[in-house]
Amino acid sequence: LTERLQKTFAGLRRKGKINESDVRDAMREIRLALLEADVNFGVVKDFVKRVRDKAVGSEVLDGINASQQIVKIVNDELTATMGEKAVPLNKSDKIPTVIMMAGLQGAGKTTTVGKLAKYLEETEHARPLLIAADVYRPAAIKQLQVVGEQVHAPVFEMGTDTDPREIVRQGMAKAREDHNDYVLIDTAGRLQIDEKLMQELADIKEIAHPDEILLVVDAMTGQAAVDVAKGFNEQLEITGVVLTKLDGDTRGGAALSIRAVTGKPIKFTGQGEKMDALDVFYPDRMANRILGMGDILTLVDKAQKNFDQKQAQELTEKMQANTFDFNDFIEQLDQVSQMGPMEDILKMIPGMANNPALKNFKVDPKDVTHIKAIVQSMTEKERTDPDVLNPSRRRRIAAGSGRPIVEVNRMIKQFGQTKKMMNQMSNGNMAGMDQMMGG
Ligand code: GDP
Ligand code: MG
Numbered sequence: 001l002t003e004r005l006q007k008t009f010a011g012l013r014r015k016g017k018i019n020e021s022d023v024r025d026a027m028r029e030i031r032l033a034l035l036e037a038d039v040n041f042g043v044v045k046d047f048v049k050r051v052r053d054k055a056v057g058s059e060v061l062d063g064i065n066a067s068q069q070i071v072k073i074v075n076d077e078l079t080a081t082m083g084e085k086a087v088p089l090n091k092s093d094k095i096p097t098v099i100m101m102a103g104l105q106g107a108g109k110t111t112t113v114g115k116l117a118k119y120l121e122e123t124e125h126a127r128p129l130l131i132a133a134d135v136y137r138p139a140a141i142k143q144l145q146v147v148g149e150q151v152h153a154p155v156f157e158m159g160t161d162t163d164p165r166e167i168v169r170q171g172m173a174k175a176r177e178d179h180n181d182y183v184l185i186d187t188a189g190r191l192q193i194d195e196k197l198m199q200e201l202a203d204i205k206e207i208a209h210p211d212e213i214l215l216v217v218d219a220m221t222g223q224a225a226v227d228v229a230k231g232f233n234e235q236l237e238i239t240g241v242v243l244t245k246l247d248g249d250t251r252g253g254a255a256l257s258i259r260a261v262t263g264k265p266i267k268f269t270g271q272g273e274k275m276d277a278l279d280v281f282y283p284d285r286m287a288n289r290i291l292g293m294g295d296i297l298t299l300v301d302k303a304q305k306n307f308d309q310k311q312a313q314e315l316t317e318k319m320q321a322n323t324f325d326f327n328d329f330i331e332q333l334d335q336v337s338q339m340g341p342m343e344d345i346l347k348m349i350p351g352m353a354n355n356p357a358l359k360n361f362k363v364d365p366k367d368v369t370h371i372k373a374i375v376q377s378m379t380e381k382e383r384t385d386p387d388v389l390n391p392s393r394r395r396r397i398a399a400g401s402g403r404p405i406v407e408v409n410r411m412i413k414q415f416g417q418t419k420k421m422m423n424q425m426s427n428g429n430m431a432g433m434d435q436m437m438g439g
Contacts, residue, residue, distance in 0.1 A: 027052050037250075037252065037253035040226040040253075055070050086282050092211045098182075098185070099183070099184050099214060100204065102215050117151045119268075121151065124181075126181050128153050128184050129182070131172075133171075133186060133204060134188035138160055185208060188200070202235065213238045219250045219254045225254035242268045255286050256286075265281075329418075394409060
């Protein structure tokens with residue numbers, strides 16, 4: 001989390017209400033934070049626009065919880081962009097399930113093959129066969145063999161003189177013969193996307209019919225990750241992504257970029273060189289990491305709690321002083337839609353939390369709208385001094401709010417009862433609670 005961003009949000013929170021320039025300021029900071037996290041420029045632009053549209057379109061501008069709403073919108077949008085939930089590996093209904101790696105040289109393909117083998121052994125007691133289809137560097141085969149030994153998985157290899165297509169063909173046959181339930185194909189990479197490699201990978205895909213083509217991307221490559229992901233996806237139609245080297249100091253913005261550009265789920269992340277350094281990808285956690293939203297959300301949560309407590313405190317005082325009027329009533333109702341149910345606010349009043357009468361107390365949002373309309377048709381005098389509500393005033397209110405007179409009468413009666421009950425409650429008398437809560 002950048003300090004700037006924190007300051008901006010702290011500023012918003014203090015103000016309580018925010019206007020369009022506040023939204024603009026917040027969006028500028030979010031944009032910077034995303035760019036600092038190495039999210040691709042174009043992706044940032046789109047993202048910020050989406051968040052802004054949502055922020056301005058919602059009731060942020062006149063809400064009391066404006067900053068909370070923006071933070072939440074940003075957080076939700078980040079998470080949603082990256083896919084909400086963890087996406088598991090594709091699985092074939094008959095063995096073997098074939099997983100093929102793709103990616104630039106040094107991205108972490110060979111390492112990830114080992115990690116995946118270990119992961120599958122541990123989570124499914126699987127017996128994977130690893131196929132060594134990178135023949136361009138003599139060390140590549142040796143490396144896969146070392147990895148295979150570490151995770152106790154057999155490696156199929158034919159040296160560096162055989163065409164990778166042939167290796168895969170024979171490796172697949174071997175896996176079928178040995179009844180391996182998984183085949184993990186390690187492939188070659190290049191420093192950049194090139195035609196010859198892409199053709200080779202496309203041919204391997206044709207031969208092995210992989211259930212999963214995992215693009216392995218180094219998270220440290222930042223901005224460049226987008227072009228790589230786009231290129232591989234267009235030519236191979238990848239099914240998922242493994243983002244490696246997240247143990248480095250990158251904030252992981254590549255995750256957002258890749259997902260936004262390819263639409264393909266990130267399935268795992270690499271968190272180190274060891275064979276157990278593989279994690280299932282969780283979009284919400286990644287959202288936290290990219291923007292440092294965890295800090296903000298905690299801050300906002302705390303602010304929200306203080307705010308709620310202050311509200312509850314004021315409510316208690318009004319109940320005790322018996323000055324709870326229609327203005328307070330409608331303010332409470334507003335919060336039903338703004339920050340959570342009135343029953344929750346009531347529960348914050350000392351001694352109320354475990355009150356059985358509150359257990360089934362619910363406010364219907366439609367009723368809330370109607371009640372609001374009625375109160376809004378009252379004059380200030382009527383709101384603060386409900387005793388003046390004679391029949392002619394009530395008729396006027398009914399006409400003004402478009403609600404039937406019986407409903408107006410019922411509402412005023414209920415308000416009177418509520419007020420009486422509140423007063424009794426605040427003085428320690430809990431009798432009649434059921435009645436107050438609508439029976
Ligand atoms: P390949 O060329 O795509 O097969 O990449 P390798 O699997 O050979 O990995 C290249 C280098 O990155 C090796 O030194 C790996 O140990 C290292 N590496 C791979 N994944 C990770 C990771 O998640 N974190 C860290 N820190 N290093 C990794
Ligand atoms: Mg390799």
